[in-house]
Structures are given as structure tokens and as C-alpha cells.
Amino acid sequence: MISRFQFYLLTINYILGTTLFVLIQRLVKQGGQDAWLMPLWAGSFGVLVGLFWILLLRYYPGRSLVQIPLDAWGRPLGTFVSVLYFLFFCILAGWILRNLSDFMNGTIMPETPKSVFHVMFLLVACYTVAQGVETVGRLNQVITPFLFFPFWLVLLLATVNWDWERLQPVFHSDLGAILQYHSFLGFPYMETIALTMLFPLVKQGAGRPFLLGVLTASVSLSMTLFMVIGLLGVERASRLTFPVYTVVQEVSIGEVIVNIHAIISVILLILIFIKLLVLVYGASETLRQVFRPKTRWPHFLALTILLSAMALSIYENPIQNGEWDEKYTFIYDSFFVLLIPFLLLVTTWIKRTFGKRIKRRMS
Amino acid sequence: MAYRYAAGMFILMMFTALLTACWDKTEMNELALVSMVGVDIDPDSGKKTVYYQIINPLSGTSARGTPGGEQAPVYTYEISGSSFGEIKSTIYKMLPRKLFIAHSKILLVSRRAARQGVRDIVNFIEMQPNGRSSVPMLIIDGPISQVMKTFTPLERVPSDAIDSRLKLLIRNSLLTGKHIKVNDVIERMEKSDTIVLPMIAGTTEKPSSNSGETAADIDANQNNFIIGGGAVFRDYRMVGKLNDAQLVWYHLLNGDRGRHVRRFQVEGKQVSVELRLVRMKRDVYRQSDQPVVRIRLDLELSTTWANEFVPRSRAEVERLESNLNRIIEDESLAFYQMTRERGWDLLRIRDLLRKQTPNHPYIDQAAKNAKVTIEVATRLLRTGSMNQPYEGTG
Numbered sequence: 001m002i003s004r005f006q007f008y009l010l011t012i013n014y015i016l017g018t019t020l021f022v023l024i025q026r027l028v029k030q031g032g033q034d035a036w037l038m039p040l041w042a043g044s045f046g047v048l049v050g051l052f053w054i055l056l057l058r059y060y061p062g063r064s065l066v067q068i069p070l071d072a073w074g075r076p077l078g079t080f081v082s083v084l085y086f087l088f089f090c091i092l093a094g095w096i097l098r099n100l101s102d103f104m105n106g107t108i109m110p111e112t113p114k115s116v117f118h119v120m121f122l123l124v125a126c127y128t129v130a131q132g133v134e135t136v137g138r139l140n141q142v143i144t145p146f147l148f149f150p151f152w153l154v155l156l157l158a159t160v161n162w163d164w165e166r167l168q169p170v171f172h173s174d175l176g177a178i179l180q181y182h183s184f185l186g187f188p189y190m191e192t193i194a195l196t197m198l199f200p201l202v203k204q205g206a207g208r209p210f211l212l213g214v215l216t217a218s219v220s221l222s223m224t225l226f227m228v229i230g231l232l233g234v235e236r237a238s239r240l241t242f243p244v245y246t247v248v249q250e251v252s253i254g255e256v257i258v259n260i261h262a263i264i265s266v267i268l269l270i271l272i273f274i275k276l277l278v279l280v281y282g283a284s285e286t287l288r289q290v291f292r293p294k295t296r297w298p299h300f301l302a303l304t305i306l307l308s309a310m311a312l313s314i315y316e317n318p319i320q321n322g323e324w325d326e327k328y329t330f331i332y333d334s335f336f337v338l339l340i341p342f343l344l345l346v347t348t349w350i351k352r353t354f355g356k357r358i359k360r361r362m363s
Numbered sequence: 364m365a366y367r368y369a370a371g372m373f374i375l376m377m378f379t380a381l382l383t384a385c386w387d388k389t390e391m392n393e394l395a396l397v398s399m400v401g402v403d404i405d406p407d408s409g410k411k412t413v414y415y416q417i418i419n420p421l422s423g424t425s426a427r428g429t430p431g432g433e434q435a436p437v438y439t440y441e442i443s444g445s446s447f448g449e450i451k452s453t454i455y456k457m458l459p460r461k462l463f464i465a466h467s468k469i470l471l472v473s474r475r476a477a478r479q480g481v482r483d484i485v486n487f488i489e490m491q492p493n494g495r496s497s498v499p500m501l502i503i504d505g506p507i508s509q510v511m512k513t514f515t516p517l518e519r520v521p522s523d524a525i526d527s528r529l530k531l532l533i534r535n536s537l538l539t540g541k542h543i544k545v546n547d548v549i550e551r552m553e554k555s556d557t558i559v560l561p562m563i564a565g566t567t568e569k570p571s572s573n574s575g576e577t578a579a580d581i582d583a584n585q586n587n588f589i590i591g592g593g594a595v596f597r598d599y600r601m602v603g604k605l606n607d608a609q610l611v612w613y614h615l616l617n618g619d620r621g622r623h624v625r626r627f628q629v630e631g632k633q634v635s636v637e638l639r640l641v642r643m644k645r646d647v648y649r650q651s652d653q654p655v656v657r658i659r660l661d662l663e664l665s666t667t668w669a670n671e672f673v674p675r676s677r678a679e680v681e682r683l684e685s686n687l688n689r690i691i692e693d694e695s696l697a698f699y700q701m702t703r704e705r706g707w708d709l710l711r712i713r714d715l716l717r718k719q720t721p722n723h724p725y726i727d728q729a730a731k732n733a734k735v736t737i738e739v740a741t742r743l744l745r746t747g748s749m750n751q752p753y754e755g756t757g
Contacts (some may be wrong), residue, residue, distance in 0.1 A: 107492055112386040123378075161497075168718040235553035236546065240489070249499040250546065259465065 002137030004209040007146050007202045010137060010278065011195055011213025012107050015046075016220060017275030018099045019188045020240045021268055024228055026322065029238035030181045032173035033166065036226040038184060043218025046210050049337065054207040056341050059204075059348045065196045069340075072347045079290055081340060086286040088336045089194055090303075093279035094310030097121060097236060100272045102318055107245060108265055116310040126279045126300040133201045143270060151267050152261060155227050158251045167226070167234040186216045186329035189214070190337040196358065197282040199358035241318070244268075280307075320346050392420070395460035397467040398437060399522035401503070401511040402484050404476040412443045413450050414471075414511040415462065416521060422574075435574045436519040439511050447487040465493040468522040470500045470545060471563065473507040477594055477601035484601070485549055496545040499529055502594040502601060504564040510588050513570040514577040521588075528590055528600070529561065537614040537623035537638070538607055539590070552599050556714055557707050559593040559605055559613055595707055603705060612698035615735075616658065616710050618643045622669045629686045634672045636687065637665035637745075647719045647733075654720065655734045656712055662691070665745035670752055684741045691739045699735055710735065 002010075028035045053065075060068050060120040066085050070078035100121065101114035128135055192214065228243045237243045245268075247262040280303065287299050315321045386457050401414035405512045422436040440457055444450040454462055470488070472481055481500075488494045503510050516523035521684045532539040542551075551558040570586045571577055593605040593613065605613060611623055618640065626635045642661040646655050664687065666673050702709040711732035715725060723729055 109387040110492065116386075165714075165718065169721040172721045232546075233550045235550055236489075249495065252497060 001201055001203050002133055002198070002204070003203055006137035006141050007198060007206055008209035008213045008216075010140050010198070010209050010274070011192065012145070012217045012220065013140060013144065013271055013274040014195060014278050015188045015192060015214065015217035017188065017271045018096045018327075019221060019245055020224065021272065022099050022321075022325075023184070023187065024225060024243045025238060025240060025270060026326070027181075027184065027225060028234055028243070031178045032234050032238075033168065033229055034171060034173040034175075034178065035229060035234075038178055038181065039218040039221035039225065041179065042184045042189055042239060043214055043221075045185050046214040046218065049190060050207075050211050050214055052338075053193065053341060054210070056345050056348070057196060057199055059345075059352075061255075062200045064200055064285065064289060065193065067289055068344055070290070071296070072344050072351070082286055082290045084340075085336065086283055086290075089279050089282040089286065090307060090310060090317075091314070092191055092194065093276055093283065093307050094314045096272055096275055096279070096287075097307060097311035097316050099321075100269065102321075103242065104265075106241060109182055109264065114312060115308060118311045121276060122280070122304040122307055125273065125276045126284075126304055128277055129281045129284055130296065130300060133198060133281065140274055141288065143274075147267050150263050151354075154248045154251065154263050155224070155231075157253060157257060158227075158231050158247050160253055161247075161250060162230050163233070164230065166230050167230045170312055180354070182330040183326050186333040187325060188217075190330075190333040193337045194282040197285050198278070243257065272315065287313050364469075377509050389461075389463075393461055394463040395458055396420075396676065397462065397464045398520055399469045399471065399511075399525070400464065401466050401471040401473070401507050402476055403473040404479055404483075406475055406479050406584055410443055410445065411447055411450065412441060412507075413447065413454075414507065415440045415442075415454070415458075415464075416511060417458075417460075418520065419635075421581070433575045433578070435514070437514075441508065441511070442473070447483065447529045455518065463493070464491065465495060467495065468526045470497055470498050471503050471507065471510060472500060473503050474505075474562075474594075477502045477596070480598075480600045481548070481596070482552075482599040482713040485545055485552075488545055489549065496549065498525070498545060499543045499561075500545050500548060501543075501561050501563045501590070504562045504592060506565070509565040509568070509570060510563060512572060512589055513567075513586060514572075514574040515587060516577055516580070516583045519574070525563070525588075525696040532561075532590065533619070533621055535622055537611040537619055537621045539610075540614045540617060540619040542617075548596065548599075552596065554717075555598070556627070556711055556716060557595060557597045557709055559610070559709065561590050562592040562594050563588050563590050564588075571598060595709070597707065603707065609698060609701070612695050613709055615640060615660065616695060616698070618639065622665070627687060627690055627695070629672075629683060629690070632672050634666075634683070635668045635670070638691075638741075639663045639665070641742075645715055647716060650734070653732060653734060654716060654729050655736065656710075656715060657736050657738065657740045658695075658710070660691070660695075660740070662741045663745070664741050666743065667745055667748075669747070673746065673749070673751055675751065678739055680743050684743060687741045688739045691741070692737050695737045695739070696735070700735070703731075 031038050056068065057063075057065075060071060063071060066082040069081035072078070073081065092108055092239050097118045098114070101117040104112065104117055105114065128139060195210060199210075202209065224244065228237050228247055231247045232243055233242070236246075240246050245261055245264055248264040249259070252258045283303060284296070284299060287293065288296065293299060315324065395415070396418045397415050398418050399416040401416070403412040403414075404410070405412070410565035416437045416439045418437055419434055422434040440454065442450050442454050444453055451462070472484060485496070489496050497522045513521065515521045518527055527696070529539055529543070533541055540559075542558065543560050548558055548560070566584050566587045566589055580586065591607060594601045595603040595605060611625065614621065615638070620640045622637050624635055624637045626633055639662065640660060641663050644659045645656065647656055649655070664684070674683050678716065688714045699710060708730060712733050712735065713726060716726050716730055716733065720729075
């Protein structure tokens with residue numbers, strides 16, 4: 001069991017995970033100088049979706065997302081849906097692993113083969129997950145201050161290049177275009193469904209820390225975007241592949257504080273690792289809860305092989321990744337995040353209503 | 364137990380083979396540390412020539428007195444190709460070490476390349492994962508190879524010499540401003556603004572290629588280069604040039620805060636006064652449907668360098684201040700008129716209108732027709748070590 005505070009931190013780091021370096025450029029491109037507003041409304045959507053999941057999970061106390069279909073729809077169909085969730089978690093994990101290796105290849109390690117990053121991260125992630133959810137929660141709790149303080153410190157150091165004029169004119173971007181950017185709802189907010197696998201394991205209820213975590217992460221994203229725009233300007237931030245990295249790369253204070261971008265690389269790597277931990281936990285727990293194996297290590301080995309292969313083949317280049325993200329993420333995620341939970345909720349309501357009537361008739 | 368421990372250790376040791384340093388290891392003595400980059404483009408053939416000035420790690424105090432004598436602090440490699448990307452591969456025909464441009468300090472561009480357009484150059488720099496676009500960009504007034512092959516006295520590495528001079532000029536004059544980096548160029552050009560970059564020229568037609576000779580020559584004006592003038596850029600192309608006098612007004616009206624000493628003619632007397640911008644306010648209001656841009660400059664004056672005349676009384680101070688207000692207003696407005704006639708928006712009026720009147724349907728036209736008023740308020744706040752200069756008995 002993990003504490004509410006640990007789950008709160010886990011939610012924040014999970015959302016920030018890959019978002020900080022995959023999405024910033026696209027958000028600035030879409031929202032211009034007002035892009036910092038986007039996480040605020042997308043975060044509100046994240047909270048609404050979260051409330052929807054909490055409603056479903058309240059009907060099945062102590063059951064995880066993949067156990068609910070088994071209860072609601074019976075063993076054969078429930079297993080099928082749970083396996084679909086397993087694949088969903090695997091695809092997300094493969095995706096972020098590939099984002100990670102793209103980032104490393106594009107910045108400080110251009111020569112290292114992608115599979116090395118994938119396999120090394122997966123080995124450590126599987127080992128951590130095998131130790132149980134407490135290890136994941138504690139690791140994240142211990143490591144968060146080492147992410148939070150250096151991240152904001154390097155961004156504050158970068159303010160030597162700050163220019164308020166880059167944020168003007170304020171509230172003058174096309175609000176319609178900002179609201180239409182639905183892929184931001186899919187990634188990262190709808191992907192937080194993986195965190196519901198941990199809901200039964202949070203002491204004193206996971207709902208409130210989850211919703212607070214979504215809100216905090218949205219505010220953090222908004223502040224990061226605000227700083228990126230003020231430091232780079234819309235013109236550059238909307239074209240650079242990794243704007244947060246470039247912001248820190250350009251820090252130069254005197255002759256002493258220069259080339260400190262390695263700090264931001266390490267922070268981003270750890271954030272991705274935390275997101276990977278949650279997804280690997282989700283995938284392995286799905287296997288455990290649905291198929292109840294006696295030994296788990298073969299599953300972890302298989303997961304390592306499957307996810308490293310998936311990461312290599314999920315897309316060929318970041319251009320494909322961007323196009324998928326913009327066009328299909330929302331629809332694809334909606335199937336797992338909105339449709340299936342909605343059908344489960346409807347089934348539950350019907351079963352409860354008819355169940356009561358049948359009981360009344362019987363009595 | 365011991366067996367399991369040994370097996371665990373063995374597995375851990377096997378993991379070291381996967382350590383990523385095997386692919387991306389970077390040994391200092393395998394790198395060619397680039398200190399300065401020079402770029403030239405032939406307007407006829409489109410052939411690109413890049414000059415990499417690479418730091419010689421053996422030059423320095425330890426190498427002095429070696430049998431070979433003092434070594435050159437830098438070596439300049441010149442390489443040509445049809446594209447910048449191609450040069451990245453062909454440089455190794457000559458260069459025995461891995462090119463490392465992350466620490467380069469200065470980017471120099473030839474005047475003919477600047478006239479043709481620098482968009483390709485800045486795109487190439489910005490695309491490089493380890494390239495830095497936060498380096499100053501200067502335009503070479505004259506042959507590029509001459510500047511790239513000039514050793515500098517006092518500061519032995521030329522890029523350090525330029526970097527240091529720029530910092531001193533930014534602080535002690537209004538001849539150069541802070542916004543001269545590659546990223547400033549990108550930002551301004553993408554907003555359809557203009558920018559002025561410093562220019563650099565060699566002082567000798569055939570500079571010595573021997574660093575020892577340069578170091579031994581007392582005449583620092585020989586074998587050197589000088590920063591002077593400004594290249595005006597619009598849409599990534601150099602469209603004109605400003606002289607040093609015009610640069611002062613350009614930087615003042617763009618909010619640069621260097622302490623610049625200038626001689627003014629006040630009531631028939633020459634007086635050298637140090638100016639420093641304390642505050643600048645730019646706003647827009649409408650007057651009979653026409654936008655009026657009001658620029659207000661608050662300047663701090665110092666008579667530390669006024670060896671010709673120092674005011675004696677409060678009345679004289681006020682007279683000096685009001686005279687200088689008028690002179691600076693007139694000269695600033697004359698500068699604005701000159702830029703307007705040439706079609707250069709050097710005061711960034713368009714950008715100001717875009718921010719303050721974003722709903723205006725014809726920003727470009729409004730920027731061209733905008734009326735500009737400049738108000739200057741000077742305050743004498745500093746004096747030198749003497750309250751009056753010596754006047755003699757004659």
C-alpha cells in the first residue's frame with residue numbers, strides 16, 4: 001500500500017513525464033504566446049475524466065481497472081477487455097521508451113543504439129516493479145525533490161534571457177484553435193488511466209490525490225510553457241524539437257555557468273523512468289490479476305523483450321509520431337479511456353437496477 | 364549463498380558492457396574544439412566556404428620554450444562544399460580530430476554572404492544538436508580569410524578577443540547592443556523586424572600568419588581587426604550599413620544601456636558628456652485616426668569625462684540638461700527620419716503596434732505612416748574628481 005501523498009507525487013510526475021519535451025513545441029505552435037493557457041483547460045478536462053473513472057471504481061471497491069471487466073462482463077469477455085488494456089499499457093510504454101531514445105539520440109548521445117536505452121531502462125523498471133508498489137511509491141517520493149528543485153533552479157537561471165515582450169499581446173491568440181487541439185487531452189491526460197491500476201493500493205482513497213495531482217501537473221506545465229515562451233519567444237519555441245532543453249542550453253551566466261543542459265537531460269530521463277514504472281506496473285499487474293501466474297519473472301522477461309521491440313517499431317521518425325499524435329491520439333485513447341469505462345458503467349447500472357428488481361420479485 | 368552472490372556480481376559486471384559510454388564517449392584529446400566559425404557564400408556559384416578556428420591545446424604556458432618555439436593558439440581550417448551539411452563530412456579530409464562546435468563563441472559571416480541572405484546559415488546552426496545559437500554574429504567588412512587568419516595581440520585566441528571587446532563595447536558604449544546573437548537574429552527576422560549586427564574589418568591587408576610575430580610586434584594596430592559600423596538586416600538579408608554615429612542613436616532608441624561618451628556642441632562650447640539610459644517607455648495613442656508612437660527616454664548624465672566644461676551652478680546644470688534634451692531629441696528624430704526614408708523599421712514600430720494595437724487591420728501601413736515623437740529627460744547625476752577644470756592664468 002502507498003500513501004496518498006506518494007500517489008499524488010506519482011500522478012504529477014507521470015503527467016509531466018514525456019510531456020515536457022515531446023509536447024511543448026506543438027503546444028506553442030498551436031497556442032502562440034497564450035499557449036500557457038492550454039494546460040489549464042486541458043487539466044480541467046483531465047479532472048472531469050478522473051471523476052468519471054472514480055465514479056466507476058467506486059462501484060467496485062478494491063478492484064483495479066482490469067478486474068472490473070471480469071466482474072461486470074464475465075470471464076471470457078472480461079479477459080478479452082483486460083488483454084486489450086494490457087496491450088494499451090504496452091503501447092504507451094513502448095511509445096515513451098522511443099521518445100526517450102529519440103531525445104537521447106537527438107541531444108547528447110547521437111551514436112548510442114536506441115535498443116540500449118530501451119533495454120537498460122526496462123531492466124531497471126522491471127526490477128523496481130517486481131519489488132512491489134511500495135518501492136515504486138517510495139522511489140518516486142525520494143527522487144521528486146531532486147527533480148523539482150534542479151528543474152526550477154535551471155529555469156530560473158535561464159531568466160537572464162527573459163523578455164516580457166515575447167508574451168505580448170496577451171490573450172490574443174485564436175482561442176478556438178487552442179480549444180480544438182484535442183490531442184493534448186489524449187496525451188498526457190487520458191493516458192493517466194494507467195494510474196487507476198494503483199487506485200486500490202492507496203491508503204485512505206486515491207481519488208483526491210489523483211485529482212490534485214492532475215491539477216498540480218497542469219499548473220506546472222502552464223508555468224513551464226510560460227517560461228519557455230518568455231525565454232525563447234513563440235517563433236523559436238514553436239520550431240525547436242526540445243525547447244526546454246534549448247532554454248537551459250543557452251544559459252550563460254558570466255564565464256562560469258555555461259553548458260548546464262546535462263541537468264535537464266537527467267531530470268527528463270528520470271521523469272520518463274517514473275512514467276515507465278507506472279506503465280510496466282500496469283502491464284505486469286494486468287497479467288498477474290487476469291492470469292494469476294505462479295512465478296512472475298518469465299512475464300517480466302517477456303515484457304522486456306516485447307516492450308523493447310515495440311519501442312523500436314512503434315514509429316520510424318518523430319515526424320510520424322507528431323502526425324499520429326495530432327490526428328489519432330484522442331480517438332485512439334477515447335476507446336480505452338471513455339468508451340470501455342462508459343460501457344462498464346452502463347452495465348453496472350443495468351445489473352444493479354435489474355438485480356434489485358429481480359431480488360424484490362423473488363422476495 | 365556465496366554462489367548466488369557471485370552470480371549476482373557476474374550479472375552486474377556483464378551490464379557494464381552495455382554502458383552507453385562505449386558509443387558516445389568523448390575524450391578531450393580526440394576533439395577539435397572550435398572557438399570561432401566563419402562563413403562565406405559565393406554569390407555566383409553558391410559554393411559555401413566554412414572556416415573553423417580550432418583551439419590548439421598545446422599552446423599556452425606549458426608549450427613555451429619547447430624546441431619548436433611558441434605554438435599558434437589557434438589553427439584555421441578552411442573547407443568548401445555545395446552545402447553546409449556536406450562540409451560536416453568533408454572537413455575530415457583535413458581535420459584529424461572530431462569537430463566539436465558546442466563551445467564556439469563567435470560566428471562571422473562575410474559581407475557578400477550577408478547580402479545574399481543568412482537564413483541557410485542560421486537554420487543550419489539551429490538544427491545542430493550540439494550547436495549553440497546563443498553566440499554573437501558579426502559581419503566581416505572585407506575579405507573573410509583575412510579576419511579568420513589574423514592573430515590578435517593581448518588576447519591570444521581571436522574569438523576571446525572579439526567576445527571580450529563586444530562585452531566591453533556593450534558596457535562602455537552605445538556602438539554595440541546586447542541583441543546581436545544568432546537567436547536574436549532568428550527571433551527578429553521571424554517577426555519581420557530589422558536588426559543591426561556589428562561589423563568587423565581587418566586593419567592590415569596581409570596579416571602575419573605567425574602568432575609569435577604578432578606577439579612580438581609593439582604596434583597593436585598591425586595584424587589586428589577592428590569592430591566598427593553596423594549591418595542592417597531585414598528578412599535575413601543585409602540591406603544596408605550604419606556608421607558609428609548612427610549606431611549610438613539606434614542602440615539608445617532600442618533600450619541599450621551602455622555608458623557612451625559623446626561630444627556635444629552646447630551654446631557654442633564643446634562638452635563631452637557620458638550618457639546612460641535609465642528608463643525607456645514606448646507607447647501608442649491615436650490622433651485623428653493615425654497612430655502616434657511616443658518614446659520617452661530618461662538619461663543619466665555624467666561629466667566625468669567633460670574636461671572642457673563643467674557647470675558651476677544649478678542654473679548652468681539645468682541649462683545644460685535642457686540643451687542636451689533638445690539636441691538628443693533632434694538627432695534621434697533625424698535618425699528616425701533617415702531610417703524611415705530607407706524603409707528600415709529600426710525603431711521596431713511595427714512590433715510595437717502589433718503588441719499594443721493587435722486588432723489594427725493594416726499594421727504594416729500603420730507602421731509606415733505612424734507619427735513618432737521622442738521626449739528626452741536628462742539628469743546630471745555624476746561628476747568627475749574635479750568640480751572645475753584648470754583654466755590657467757592666460
